[in-house]
Amino acid sequence: MKEKYCISTLFLGCLLVQFDSSVFAQDSPWGYRCDGDTSKCIKEEATDPLIQTSFAQCKLTCNPYGVLWPKPTSVSLDDQVVPFLPSNVTSAVVAPPNVASLLDEAIAIFIDNLHKNYPKYSQDMTPRAGPYKSAANNHILHLDITVTNSDDRLSLHTDESYSLALATNGDVSTATIHSPTYFGARHALETLSQFTEYDEPLHALLIITSATIEDSPVFPYRGVLLDTARNFVQITDIERTLDAMSANKLNTFHWHITDTHSFPVYLTSRPEMTHYGAYSSREIYYAREIMHIVEYGRIRGIRVLPEYDAPAHVGNGFQWGPKEGLGDIAVCVNKEPWASYCVEPPCGQLNLANPKMYDVLGEIYSEFVNFFGPIDLFHFGGDEVNLNCWNTTEEIVNWMIENDFGLSEDSYYDQWGVFQARALQLLTTANGDQKVPGILWTSHLTEAGRIEKYLPSDDYIIQIWTEETDPIIGELLDKNYRVIFSNYDHWYLDCGFGAWVGEGNNWCSPYKGWQTVYDNNPIEIASRYSTTFDPALILGGEAALWTEQADGEALDSRLWPRCAALGERLWGNPAHNWVLAESRFIHHRQRMVRRGIQADRIQPQWCHQNEGLCYA
Structure with missing residues (x-):
């Protein structure tokens, strides 16, 4: 029987194509036999x-x-x-x-x-x-x-x-x-x-x-980070990401929603932030859209975790301060040469010397709590502070001297610690005086000799983004800090592409294949550095997609199916490596594609239909 079907096209309207269903009514010459020894499906002529x-x-x-x-x-x-x-x-x-x-x-x-x-x-x-x-x-x-x-x-x-x-x-x-x-x-x-x-x-x-x-899951925190500040990502693309996460029992969408590059969140209290900081009027997240994503995720078993990264990773969006009589809320914004003041262009850090900065920060937290609440976690960011920004800003240097804080490196770390304590209190106030754990990236403030001074273990969870060989892992666990693994040598999904500053490959190359993602075992890594740690301190892990070189068009292929490998690692933390998971993984990729996720191909279809024959 031949039937006609309409395929919608963008410019041509309805394109009629003919489908001969009788072809599929014929018996296939091929059948499949289950090999009990290998648990593989063997294709053979029936x-x-x-x-x-x-x-x-x-x-x-x-x-x-x-x-x-x-x-x-x-x-x-x-x-x-x-x-x-x-x-x-x-x-x-x-x-x-x-x-x-x-x-x-x-x-x-x-x-x-x-x-x-x-x-x-x-x-x-x-x-x-x-x-x-x-x-x-x-x-x-x-x-x-x-x-x-x-x-x-x-x-x-x-x-x-x-x-x-x-x-x-x-x-x-x-x-x-x-x-x-x-x-x-x-x-x-x-x-x-x-x-x-x-x-x-x-x-x-x-x-x-x-x-x-x-x-039941081994780890309570199973996350995917998406950066929507370096490049804007549409709400429909975020919805599709949540759909894919739910198919893999990943339960935390970590929304890195602002950065120095852009401030795409519309704040009722401070509309100037998007006026100065959004890429365009079409690239803004409004309250109703953020709340929609929070509910969309909840139905799919996913918490939407907000990150407001500070005191570094801020800049564009704050230029309105002097015009409003508040002074510079942020300093070093777009300062050149950028390599002297930040890790990537553009630069910017909050102005520790301006007390009005804390008023604005409190307003931001209040609106974030309204968007994302009720919250059980909050991400403060807190990494990649460049002291050379602060100690070359005249206003901050004078403030340090006038208050007898000193100008040594440790003096600036002290004030960074004061900032973080005030940020936690501002968030708690915004959250109706309900304190929730704050998450911080590993940084100079989390190093040995500083972390216990500035960051009480009851208040903070540390997200490890350094390599699996970093000895700080053992120190954090031995000091009773809860941790989330995101070591970039396995779980940074933006790695392995051409450099976007200069030439060659980007900083965290090579590309992290699904096998590398799958084999990253947090318990095994922790055991190399500590034999006495409480396994409950390892809350789980998270793959990160920083979007210097990605947006909605590249989103699915960057995340999937590699985040599916993360899903099995964090759900069950299997004792075996990727090899025993390969046949199910390849099939699961096909399932995600049928659900509308444009996941990367892993192998030719022939390998899927002839299990065990595409070996090294």
């Missing part, structure tokens, strides 16, 4: 097409973990499947009212993901004639979900565990989900969606007939 195992069925049932990503803590999967259609889903929910409404949203996303796994041409076709057609049309997938806790906001203490039992009786497959919290139940729905695959010969989805899973 001797009897009527009893051949399809690629979809083999992938679902051959590996002990099926095609699940990240792999669960404990799993038992059946080797039988049944066909069904994504429209045949029913549900029953037992949960507190606020959680029940969230679960309605999560179930809708689950069903939408089933449809995305079911190609468009198949939605316009009935399942293959014969007993399969009747079975697929009549089969029901029923969701029975119970959540006991009313907690609907993620924190470092949220229980994200869940149990999932799938059983098939006649024409009904029942998925029974139990979780203490909404977030665990949401994770269970993601896992359940991965029990299904589209079977091309049958023109239907297949689902495993029975399975039992007990699952």
Whole structure:
């Protein structure tokens, strides 16, 4: 049967193309056999097409973990499947009212993901004639979900565990989900969606007939950082990033929303910030958009963590101070030669000598709390302060002398420490006097001999962005600091491209492949430096995409599927390396693409269909 389909194009309107569905009604000459020794699907010519195992069925049932990503803590999967259609889903929910409404949203996303796994041409076709057609049309997938806790906001203490039992009786497959919290139940729905695959010969989805899973994450913090200040990223691109994160059970979107380059956040109290600091009137985030992203993430099991980086990494957006009678809120803004005053152009740091600076900082925090609240964490940034900016600014030098602070290097570090203490208090005040942990990047202030003086371990979490060989890792853990790993030698995703200042490659080259991302084990790294640390101090990790050379057009390919490798590392912290994960990883990349994520190709499709033959 030949049918016509409309493909929307930007300039040509509707382009009619012809699709011959009869081609797919023919039996494929190929079948798949599960090799029990290697858990790989072996492609071979089918001797009897009527009893051949399809690629979809083999992938679902051959590996002990099926095609699940990240792999669960404990799993038992059946080797039988049944066909069904994504429209045949029913549900029953037992949960507190606020959680029940969230679960309605999560179930809708689950069903939408089933449809995305079911190609468009198949939605316009009935399942293959014969007993399969009747079975697929009549089969029901029923969701029975119970959540006991009313907690609907993620924190470092949220229980994200869940149990999932799938059983098939006649024409009904029942998925029974139990979780203490909404977030665990949401994770269970993601896992359940991965029990299904589209079977091309049958023109239907297949689902495993029975399975039992007990699952929970190793680390409570599993993050992705996106910088939207160096280059603006549209809200729709951020939504797609959150969709992909939810597919990988990553739970923290770290929004590095401002920097020296631009201030794209519209503040009601200080509209001058975007007037001077946004790249254009079209590249601004308004309160309603930020709040939308916070809620969009919450439904998908993700906290949206704001970062207001200071006292360095500020500049453009602050030029209005003198005109408003407040003096210079920031100094060294766009100062040249930039290499003398900052690590990359343009320069800028807050003016420690101007008390009005703290008034403005408090206003910024108040609006951030309103945008992102209620908050359980806040990121202060706090790295890459260049003392040469402060000690060459006449106003600051005179202020240091007049107050008998001195002009030594340590004197400036003292005032940096005073700034950080005041910043924490300003945030606490803005947050209704509720103190939350502050996150800081490793910096000169976190070094041995300084950190305990300026940064109490009860108040701060330290995010490690230096190399895995940095001895500060052991010192932080031995001093009882909670840490988040983002060591750039494994988890900086902007590395490995041409330099954007000068020539050659950028500073953190080479490129970090998914294998490098996967094999970065925080517990293993920490164990090299300390044998007495409390593993609970390692909250987790985060991959970072700094956007000097990326924007929305490059976003998906920079993040995915490498952040999927991060997802499995931080969910289960597997004892093995990337090799045992490769076949599931390649398949999961395909699944993300079907969901609309433009993830990079890892291998030719031939390798996907001929497992184990693309080896080094």
